[in-house]
Amino acid sequence: MRLFNRIWSRTASYIILLAFTAFFVVPVIWLLFAPFKTDHNLVFQNPFALGSLGNLFHAAHVMFTFEDYALLNWLKNSAIYSFGGIVIALICSIPAGYGLAHTQFIGRRTLLGVTLFVMIMPATALVLPLFLEANAVHAVGTPLAVILPFSFFPFGVYLAYIFYSSSVPKDLLAAARIDGCNEWDVFRRIALPLARPIIALVTFFAFVANWNNFFLPFVMLPNSTNYPLPIGLQDLLSATPAFNPGQGGQVPIYRPELAIATIVAMAPVMIVFLFAQRSLVSGLLAGATKE
Amino acid sequence: MKSVESSEPSTPLVSTDSLSSPLRRKRKKGVAGYAFVSGYFVLLILFGVAPAIYAITLAFTASGGHFTGLTNFIKTGEDFRFLPAFENVGKYLFIWLASLVVIVLGLALMLHSIARRVSAAFRFIFYLPGALAGAASVLVWLFMLDPTVSPWRLFLGIFGFKNLGQTILPGHLPLIFAIIAFWAGAGGWIVVTYGALNNIPNELIEAAQLDGAGAIQTALRIKLPLIKKWIVFMLILAFAAGTQLFVEPQLVGEASLGLISPTWSPNELAYYFAFQDNNFNYAAAISVDLLVIGLLCAAVLVFRTKLFEVE
Numbered sequence: 139m140r141l142f143n144r145i146w147s148r149t150a151s152y153i154i155l156l157a158f159t160a161f162f163v164v165p166v167i168w169l170l171f172a173p174f175k176t177d178h179n180l181v182f183q184n185p186f187a188l189g190s191l192g193n194l195f196h197a198a199h200v201m202f203t204f205e206d207y208a209l210l211n212w213l214k215n216s217a218i219y220s221f222g223g224i225v226i227a228l229i230c231s232i233p234a235g236y237g238l239a240h241t242q243f244i245g246r247r248t249l250l251g252v253t254l255f256v257m258i259m260p261a262t263a264l265v266l267p268l269f270l271e272a273n274a275v276h277a278v279g280t281p282l283a284v285i286l287p288f289s290f291f292p293f294g295v296y297l298a299y300i301f302y303s304s305s306v307p308k309d310l311l312a313a314a315r316i317d318g319c320n321e322w323d324v325f326r327r328i329a330l331p332l333a334r335p336i337i338a339l340v341t342f343f344a345f346v347a348n349w350n351n352f353f354l355p356f357v358m359l360p361n362s363t364n365y366p367l368p369i370g371l372q373d374l375l376s377a378t379p380a381f382n383p384g385q386g387g388q389v390p391i392y393r394p395e396l397a398i399a400t401i402v403a404m405a406p407v408m409i410v411f412l413f414a415q416r417s418l419v420s421g422l423l424a425g426a427t428k429e
Numbered sequence: 430m431k432s433v434e435s436s437e438p439s440t441p442l443v444s445t446d447s448l449s450s451p452l453r454r455k456r457k458k459g460v461a462g463y464a465f466v467s468g469y470f471v472l473l474i475l476f477g478v479a480p481a482i483y484a485i486t487l488a489f490t491a492s493g494g495h496f497t498g499l500t501n502f503i504k505t506g507e508d509f510r511f512l513p514a515f516e517n518v519g520k521y522l523f524i525w526l527a528s529l530v531v532i533v534l535g536l537a538l539m540l541h542s543i544a545r546r547v548s549a550a551f552r553f554i555f556y557l558p559g560a561l562a563g564a565a566s567v568l569v570w571l572f573m574l575d576p577t578v579s580p581w582r583l584f585l586g587i588f589g590f591k592n593l594g595q596t597i598l599p600g601h602l603p604l605i606f607a608i609i610a611f612w613a614g615a616g617g618w619i620v621v622t623y624g625a626l627n628n629i630p631n632e633l634i635e636a637a638q639l640d641g642a643g644a645i646q647t648a649l650r651i652k653l654p655l656i657k658k659w660i661v662f663m664l665i666l667a668f669a670a671g672t673q674l675f676v677e678p679q680l681v682g683e684a685s686l687g688l689i690s691p692t693w694s695p696n697e698l699a700y701y702f703a704f705q706d707n708n709f710n711y712a713a714a715i716s717v718d719l720l721v722i723g724l725l726c727a728a729v730l731v732f733r734t735k736l737f738e739v740e
Contacts, residue, residue: 144644148543155551165558230472233466234469249473254727258666266700289475290476353675357704376683382686410731
């Protein structure tokens with residue numbers, strides 16, 4: 139009886155897990171298949187019927203050449219904003235994490251506490267205040283109005299702080315000082331080379347956050363040539379007759395083309411996910427579980 | 430920073446090198462600390478503290494700049510769109526948080542009881558849609574919710590939905606946004622919860638089993654109480670982020686032929702005040718409302734749970 143119960147509960151677990159697998163994966167698979175079909179196919183064929191390469195090329199041609207390669211322009215903008223933000227975030231957060239973990243100065247604990255607070259608060263809460271600030275200094279519409287707020291990444295500082303305080307022993311740094319290194323040398327020669335895993339982690343989180351950010355660029359960049367991909371997607375959505383037959387109408391963007399734009403928008407993050415898979419699934423907690 | 434430097438104990442004027450060098454080193458270390466955090470400190474002030482203070486200033490003043498006390502808060506609070514916006518987000522949060530507690534914990538417990546290799550594959554699959562957070566996830570779900578093309582058209586048909594307009598009726602939105610949030614966000618939380626479960630010492634679970642506890646008993650009485658603080662962590666973070674809803678109603682609104690209010694969520698309302706009415710003071714007042722909610726969440730997490738290590 140007991141054995142029966144176990145088998146039964148195990149089977150039930152697997153059925154539930156597989157059902158959720160379908161829930162999580164089917165939308166992604168559908169999305170990847172959609173550009174191989176025409177809009178008409180999408181409506182009248184089996185949702186998982188294979189399409190043809192010809193359809194893909196047609197839809198891709200329409201989508202990429204749309205409005206003078208707008209999609210590629212958005213992709214370029216997204217890359218500039220995301221990486222610009224990451225570079226400054228890294229330059230500032232790695233030394234800051236190190237400084238908070240291994241140097242003494244007045245206000246250190248306060249800075250740590252404030253960092254914790256702003257890290258937990260959703261970044262979106264500051265978007266309109268940031269806009270009001272940028273508006274006051276006439277920075278709205280410039281790429282820097284997005285890149286600079288992106289580069290403020292307290293979570294990165296916290297990750298670097300946890301890493302340095304838990305994985306880099308004070309003795310190691312003291313030894314370097316005795317050997318005649320000054321504080322800057324200790325950081326540059328000992329602490330920085332050790333930081334490679336944390337640089338990768340901060341880059342990953344900052345990249346995902348920046349790439350997918352919608353609200354900040356949405357308010358900061360009113361001009362469509364400056365749009366990053368997420369705002370571009372909204373632009374397409376408002377112009378396409380795909381969901382609203384009555385709307386737009388003149389634009390040749392239908393569901394297969396929209397699917398391509400969505401894939402272009404998600405592909406970079408998906409690729410980073412696949413590469414970071416191992417360390418993520420095992421190490422997502424690395425920064426936080428230390429008890 | 431200058432003043433901080435001078436407030437350090439001043440070095441006595443003793444000229445012997447052996448005496449002054451340790452003192453000098455200590456002082457230098459203090460300066461080095463400031464140098465390391467300076468870049469981040471500037472960003473924190475410019476893009477964390479300054480916008481918050483500026484928003485607070487605007488929220489308590491009128492467009493002319495004179496102090497108006499709580500007027501902006503009262504005026505926006507009395508606006509006919511204010512309560513519905515918070516109500517909408519409240520409903521959404523209720524569904525989203527309930528699903529986090531029930532489904533995410535349930536799945537994490539199941540994954541924790543099966544072979545590690547298999548569970549790693551499941552965890553990765555569940556985590557994958559996280560790559561499509563934001564606008565891309567909303568677009569994907571517009572396809573999923575459109576009965577004419579959706580791979581789930583059978584399900585949608587059961588509920589009697591024939592076109593996208595019927596699926597995304599305003600009354601359905603809290604549930605739909607919760608589904609989108611779950612699809613893109615649950616995987617990450619499953620990974621976190623699974624990690625927390627993994628930290629439970631095996632002896633504890635074995636002891637429970639020796640005492641005759643079945644799988645469900647072990648899960649409810651041993652595992653869940655031990656990861657309680659992670660559950661609280663998850664709920665507070667999800668709550669704080671959920672109050673900020675913006676991109677979802679914005680994009681679904683685009684596809685809804687104007688059925689969905691452009692001020693569906695509080696952030697949308699703030700945006701509306703700023704950009705449609707050009708009333709930055711009202712926009713700032715709502716931003717401050719939301720900031721306070723975020724701050725309270727952070728305060729609870731920092732002070733009530735001992736999750737974050739600040740020595």
